[in-house]
Amino acid sequence: MAQQTSDDAYKRPLKEVLADVQKKYGVTIKYADSMVANKWVAYADWRYRTDVETTLDNILKPLDLKVKKDKEKVYKLSAYEYYRWAVEDGWAELDRIASQYSNLAEWEQRKAQLKPCILEALELSHLPEAPKGKPIITPVRKFTGYTVENIAIExxxxxxxxxxxxxxxxxxxxxxxxxxxxxxxxxxxxRPDCQYRCAALARMGAMAFSYDLFAWGESTLQFDNADHRRSLAMTIQVLGSIRILDYLLSLKDADTSRVGITGGSGAGSHTVLMTAIDDRIKVSAPVVAISSYFYGGCPCESGMPVHACAGRTDNVEIAAMAAPRPQLLVTDGGDWTDKMPEHDFPYLQKMYSWYGKRGDVTNVHLPAEKHDFGINKRTAVYRFMAKYLGLNIQAVQDIKGNIDESAITIEKEQALYVFGDHGEHLPGDAIKGFDTLVKEFNQAIGK
Structure with a gap:
């Protein structure tokens, strides 16, 4: 092989470089051949350092690749994750963000910049006109202490x-x-955990609306599941929640002064975003979702340039936009919310204290638990919603005061469909395909 010089940037094939790194440092690097095919490392030999992780960072970062440590001396190659930061980097960024305001007046000015910018980033500064069609509603099903009906909203x-x-x-x-x-x-x-949550909230005295993400669930009758990972998914999900709220608050039995939202994981990010931009929401409970070093691993959470607003923001500052409205953050030790009590939550407490409402932001941290919406997380949500929305917690408690969901019926998946077991009732005017959606959306916003 011809000797490499600066004329050709000392470049070497990535696969060859990784083989050399494994031999030199005595490590194993796992990867699919497709990840390294046709990739070259410029100035390859100049990127080596005394430790393997610094060396790999120097080699891989320009290629938008990284490694994750599986175990001692074993690494796995993966794509660069723009949304996942080192803890110390996330904390430093939140500190930088927070340094821009030192009192309530300055924070309100900052919030006044963020909200319109977020809506503009979502391309929802001017909401599209709502369709005139009425919601499609299935017959009511009756259970012990609650009812269920499936609804599709255009x-x-x-x-x-x-x-x-x-x-x-x-x-x-x-x-x-x-x-x-x-x-x-x-x-x-x-899933049972979602049915338990919504039925329990209904038994406690609320109307709880459970709904699909874009290109998820019944939405896949219109769009491929892969469309969920397109940036516009973030916007369509926000528009969907706004339309749902429009409908629910138009009902004669809806109390517009007592409106809450709760969701877990990606829906927890969505919970924070919706609360920040829609003042109709009075209480919020994002579950296993929020930290300063994670921006949402799906385009439906970070695909639109929301986080570029006002000189850059993050999900913890967006969560602070809920203040002084009551907010519960449920976190655990098994995901990116693992360090919430150490740094991010004190920031939120400070922001709430500026309104004299420090006690209205709470964190239930479950260090031994993992990334789910299990019973302990649901219990925290039930108690929070009962406290701030005036619900009857005793409706889901046993004689010892423990949460008891045993009276709730877990239905089969098909029972929750709006459009029939095989989508046979999907309206004839329903569009299909992402390209058609883009055209419809652009026309609706006058783009």
Whole structure:
């Protein structure tokens, strides 16, 4: 092989460089051949240092690649994750952000910059006109202490968002409204943990609406699941939540002064975003979602340039935009929320204290738990919503005061469909395909 010189940037094939690194440092690097094919490392030999991790960082960063440590001396090659920062980098960025304001007046000025910028980044500064069609509603199903009906709401011409509305079996007057967007867990809206949560909130006295993410669940009758990982998914999901709230708050039994939202994982990011931009939401409970060193691993959380607003922001500052409205953050030791009590939560407490509401932001941290919406996380949400929305927590407690979900019926997935077991009831005007959606959306916003 010809000798390499500065004329050709001392370049070597990435596969060859990785083989050399493994031999030189006595490590194993796992990767698929497709990840290294046709990739070259410029000035390869100049990137070596005394330790393997610095060497690999120097080699891989220009190629938008990185390694994750599997175990001692074993690494796995992966794509660069723009949304996942080192803890110390995330903390430093939040500190930089927070240094721009030192009192309530300065914070309110900052918030006044952020909100319109976020809406502009989402291309929702001027909301598209709402379609005139009425929601499609299935017959009510009756259970112990609550009812369920499935609803599809047209959010753009021919574009539907689908969900299930849980309500108390018996009630008088106006009742609270709680949005329940569902995260990235497989079949989330149909999963037992989601059905438990929404049914329990209904038994406690609220109407709880559980709904699909874009290109998820029944939305895949119109769009491929792969479309969920397109940047516009973030915008469509926000528009969907706005339309759902429009519909629910138009109901004669909805109490517009008691409106909440809770979601886990990607839906937790969505919970924070919706609370920041929609003042109709009075209480929020993002679950296993928020930290200063994680921006959301899906384009539906970070695909639009929201985080570029006002000289850059992060999800913790966006969560602070809820203040002084009550907010619960449920975190655990098994994901990127693992260090919430150490740095990010004190920042939120400070922001709430400027309103004299330090106690209205709370953190239930479960260090022994992992990334899910399990019973302890649901319990925290039930108690929080009962406290701030005036719900009856005793409706889901046993005689010892423990949360008891045993009276709730877990339905089969098909029972929660709006459009039939095989999509046979999907309206004839329903559009299909992402390209058609883009055209419809651009036309709706006058783009």
């Amino acid at each position: 959010i753009l011409p021919g574009v539907y968002i689908n969900g299930s509305l849980y309500k108390p079996a018996l009630y008088k007057g106006k009742i609270p409204v709680i949005l329940n967007p569902d995260g990235h867990w497989d079949k989330q809206r149909y």
